[in-house]
Amino acid sequence: MRIICSILVMAVVTYLIRMLPMTIFRKKIQSRFLQDFLYYIPYAILSAMTIPAVFYATGDFFSAIAATVIAVVLAWNGLPLIVVALAASGTALLASLIEQWI
Numbered sequence: 001m002r003i004i005c006s007i008l009v010m011a012v013v014t015y016l017i018r019m020l021p022m023t024i025f026r027k028k029i030q031s032r033f034l035q036d037f038l039y040y041i042p043y044a045i046l047s048a049m050t051i052p053a054v055f056y057a058t059g060d061f062f063s064a065i066a067a068t069v070i071a072v073v074l075a076w077n078g079l080p081l082i083v084v085a086l087a088a089s090g091t092a093l094l095a096s097l098i099e100q101w102i
Helices: 002-024 034-058 061-076 081-101
Strands: none
Touching: 034 061, 061 081
């Protein structure tokens, strides 16, 4: 019974999060500031969730920095996400191996 109640609560919360903006903002938003703010929220939240995970995933600060630098450079140059992810993962692995070898 507890699992069913948990699923129902999560469904209601998810529905409210998706439904409330449509009911609150019925007209086109005229404020340029608010439009920009709402445009950049997904990027800010994704960055806030991803960056800490990057630095804790490897357990080693050096390999995390190396992978992040490679990922930023490749992404800045417009390469596809899969290329950026594979290159960053490979860089983290290589940096870890080099650090163990030294």
